[in-house]
Amino acid sequence: MTRTELPGALWRQPEFRRGAREMMGVSLGISAWGLVTGVAMVKSGLSVPLALLMSLVVFAGSSQLAALPLIASGAPMWVLWATAFCVNLRFVIFSVQWRMYFGHLPLLQRMSVGYFAADLNYVAFLKRFPEPKPEPAQLPYYWGGVAWNWASWQIPSIVGILAANHVPTQWGLGFAGVLALLGLAYTLLKDRNTWVSAAVAGCAAVAAYGLPLRLNILVSIAVAVTVGLLMEHWLPERRVSQ
Incomplete structure (x- = not known):
C-alpha cells in the first residue's frame, strides 16, 4: 500500500478478508472475555457511561x-497506573517487532496501528509474515484481523x-472471567519459555x-517478565530449519 492510498480501500483486498477469517477461530473466546469484562466494570462500581x-x-x-x-477496593491511583503499566509491558516488546513492518508509515497511521494491536493479532500476523520486512499485503491483513478482533x-x-444491572451477582462472573482469560492465555503458550514464565508467574502470584x-x-x-527475558538471553529456543 502506498502512503497516499486511502485506508477505506483495504477492506476490498483479499488479505483483509484473510486476516479477518484467521481471527474468527479465536473470536468466541474474545467475545466471552469482552462480555465478562463489560459486566465486571459495572459490577465494580463504574457508571455505565464511564464503563463505555x-x-x-x-x-x-x-x-x-x-x-x-483495585477500583472496587479504593486503591490509590498510582497502584492502578502501575498495574495497568505492568500488565501491558508486553506491548513494548510487540512494538519493537511491529516497527520492522510498519515503521515506514506516517505517525498517525502508526498510532492507529498501535491502538488496535492485540495479542492474538500479533501471533497471527507473525505466523503469516515471519520475515520482518515491509510488504504490500501486510497492512490489509493486519486491518482485517484487528477489525474482527475489535468488533x-x-x-x-x-x-x-448495558445488561450488567440485570445479571445476578451470584452467577460468579469473576470465575467466568478467569476461565475466559485462561482460555486466551493458553493460545499464547507456544513454546518452552512462555510455559516456564507462566508457571513461575502463577507460583509468584x-x-x-x-x-x-x-x-x-x-x-x-x-x-x-524477568524470567522470560533471562530465558530468551540464556536459553534461546532452538528453531528447526524448514
Whole structure:
C-alpha cells in the first residue's frame, strides 16, 4: 500500500478478508472475555457511561480486569497506573517487532496501528509474515484481523455493560472471567519459555497473595517478565530449519 492510498480501500483486498477469517477461530473466546469484562466494570462500581468510555478508549482487556478489583477496593491511583503499566509491558516488546513492518508509515497511521494491536493479532500476523520486512499485503491483513478482533471485543463488552444491572451477582462472573482469560492465555503458550514464565508467574502470584492492594499481581508480572527475558538471553529456543 502506498502512503497516499486511502485506508477505506483495504477492506476490498483479499488479505483483509484473510486476516479477518484467521481471527474468527479465536473470536468466541474474545467475545466471552469482552462480555465478562463489560459486566465486571459495572459490577465494580463504574457508571455505565464511564464503563463505555473505558471500554472504547482503553481497549486492553487484561489491564481492565486487573484494575477493576483495585477500583472496587479504593486503591490509590498510582497502584492502578502501575498495574495497568505492568500488565501491558508486553506491548513494548510487540512494538519493537511491529516497527520492522510498519515503521515506514506516517505517525498517525502508526498510532492507529498501535491502538488496535492485540495479542492474538500479533501471533497471527507473525505466523503469516515471519520475515520482518515491509510488504504490500501486510497492512490489509493486519486491518482485517484487528477489525474482527475489535468488533468481537467491543460488541459483547457493550452488551455486558448495558445488561450488567440485570445479571445476578451470584452467577460468579469473576470465575467466568478467569476461565475466559485462561482460555486466551493458553493460545499464547507456544513454546518452552512462555510455559516456564507462566508457571513461575502463577507460583509468584500465589506466594505473594498476602500482599495488600492486590500487589501480588504486580509481583507475578515482574517475575514473569524477568524470567522470560533471562530465558530468551540464556536459553534461546532452538528453531528447526524448514
